[in-house]
Every structure is written in structure tokens, then in C-alpha cells.
Amino acid sequence: MRRFLYSHRDLIALTSVLIGVAAIMLLLNPERFLTLNNLRSMAFQLPEVGILTLAMMVTMLHGGINLAVLGTAI
Amino acid sequence: LPGTFPVLGLLRIGLVILTAWLLKYTVLGRSIYALGGSQVAAVRVGFNIFATRLFVYAFMGFISGFASVVHTALVQSAIPNSIVGRELDIIAAVVVGGASITGGSGSILGTCLGVALLAMLGNGLTLIGMSSYWNNVMVGLVLLVGVTMSAVQRNLQAKRRVTNLDGAAMMARPAHQRGTSSGMPLA
Numbered sequence: 001m002r003r004f005l006y007s008h009r010d011l012i013a014l015t016s017v018l019i020g021v022a023a024i025m026l027l028l029n030p031e032r033f034l035t036l037n038n039l040r041s042m043a044f045q046l047p048e049v050g051i052l053t054l055a056m057m058v059t060m061l062h063g064g065i066n067l068a069v070l071g072t073a074i
Numbered sequence: 075l076p077g078t079f080p081v082l083g084l085l086r087i088g089l090v091i092l093t094a095w096l097l098k099y100t101v102l103g104r105s106i107y108a109l110g111g112s113q114v115a116a117v118r119v120g121f122n123i124f125a126t127r128l129f130v131y132a133f134m135g136f137i138s139g140f141a142s143v144v145h146t147a148l149v150q151s152a153i154p155n156s157i158v159g160r161e162l163d164i165i166a167a168v169v170v171g172g173a174s175i176t177g178g179s180g181s182i183l184g185t186c187l188g189v190a191l192l193a194m195l196g197n198g199l200t201l202i203g204m205s206s207y208w209n210n211v212m213v214g215l216v217l218l219v220g221v222t223m224s225a226v227q228r229n230l231q232a233k234r235r236v237t238n239l240d241g242a243a244m245m246a247r248p249a250h251q252r253g254t255s256s257g258m259p260l261a
Binding site for chain 1: 079080082083085086089090093097106107109110113126127130131133134135137139140141144145148157158160161163164165167168170171173174175176177178179180181182183184185186187188189191192193194195197198201202
């Protein structure tokens with residue numbers, strides 16, 4: 001268990017930062033952040049950047065970088 | 075909740091699963107990791123560098139094609155320069171997700187979390203009422219913090235490895251020579 005936690009400590013730190021940001025946003029704007037409409041609009045905007053990020057991640061894993069990813073996309 | 079989850083999200087989930095399977099369970103994916111870690115070592119192990127590199131950039135084009143379909147579906151028109159300038163967001167999401175810029179380490183799950191973090195930050199700041207000019211500032215700040223943290227961590231790891239090597243070298247010497255380097259007799 002400890003070994004699992006240690007090997008995934010980056011992901012755990014990232015998840016806690018995510019939860020912290022969500023909590024701050026919720027505290028600062030409680031009546032609009034956690035509404036269905038807002039979550040839906042986030043779910044509409046996410047896939048574009050998410051798919052482009054997949055493309056960029058594979059390129060960066062192999063050691064290179066391709067800044068023309070948007071030029072390829074359009 | 076019928077009708078609330080967009081079809082484009084399903085497409086993205088499918089692509090994430092495809093990429094994760096490719097990176098984890100195929101020889102090709104492993105060779106991408108190996109090439110990113112050390113090119114010389116990958117050549118000596120026997121991976122085909124040219125084929126791997128060709129595949130990486132071709133795969134990038136394949137996924138970019140899906141992204142362009144998604145973008146066209148979102149804005150419902152084809153504008154040639156409508157998403158130019160979003161490279162910073164993409165690179166920030168990848169780097170925040172734990173992938174190293176020099177290659178060799180990183181995971182799909184971390185990348186997805188990085189994208190979620192950036193999206194939540196931008197959306198939340200807009201809802202709070204900040205001007206959208208500050209959005210880029212926050213993205214840059216997140217990128218800076220992510221890069222700094224990973225660099226500091228790598229430095230710490232390198233230092234720890236060096237001290238471990240020192241300890242191992244000291245223990246490997248014959249017993250009557252052990253204390254000489256540190257000035258403190260051990261036995």
C-alpha cells in the first residue's frame with residue numbers, strides 16, 4: 001500500500017490540487033459553480049483541448065515536441 | 075441525466091482508452107517510452123527508431139484530425155485560424171499532468187487530470203468575474219509552478235541517488251579501510 005502511494009505520488013498530489021481548486025471555486029461562487037448548466041458547458045469545452053492534449057502527450061513522451069498540432073488540426 | 079453528456083465526450087473517452095492501451099500493452103508504446111528515456115539505450119536494445127518516430131507523428135496527425143472534427147462540431151464553421159494560440163493551454167495541461175518535457179515519463183491519467191484542472195480554473199475564474207485576459211496569466215502561472223515542481227523533484231532524486239551510491243561504495247570496501255573517507259572509524 002505504501003509502495004503504491006509512493007509510486008503514484010504525482011497523481012495523488014495532482015488530484016489533491018484539483019480538489020483544492022474545486023473547493024476554492026465552490027467557496028468563492030457557491031451558487032453558480034456546481035450547477036448542471038455550468039458542468040454541462042465544461043463538458044462541452046473539455047473534449048477539444050483534451051483530444052489535442054492526447055496528441056501532444058504522445059509526442060512529448062517520445063522526446064520531441066510538435067508545435068504545429070493546431071496547424072495539423074485545422 | 076439523459077441528454078446532458080455530449081457525444082464529443084464519448085469520442086474523447088474512446089480516444090483516451092485507445093491511447094492508454096497503445097502506450098501500455100503494445101511493444102510500440104513501450105518503445106515510445108524507451109525512446110523518450112534514452113535514445114542511445116533504445117537503439118542498443120534494438121527498437122526501430124525510425125518506425126517509432128514515424129508512428130508517433132502519424133498518430134499525432136490522426137488524433138489531431140479527430141480534434142478538428144470536434145472543433146468544427148463545436149463552432150459549426152470552419153475558420154482556419156480560430157484556435158491558433160491555444161498551444162500554451164495544451165502544453166500546460168501536458169506538463170502539469172506530470173509528463174516530462176524531455177520525454178520518457180508521463181501518464182494518460184495525469185494528462186486527463188491536468189486538462190480538468192486547467193478547465194476548472196478557467197471556468198471558475200470567469201464565473202468569479204475576472205476578466206478573461208487574466209485567464210492566460212493563470213495558465214502561465216500553473217505552467218511555471220508545474221515545471222518548477224518537477225525540476226525540484228528531479229534534483230532531489232538525483233541527489234539522493236548520489237548519496238546512496240556513496241554509501242554503497244563505502245560498504246563495498248574492505249572493513250579496515252571503511253572509515254577512512256568519512257574520517258570516522260566504523261568498526
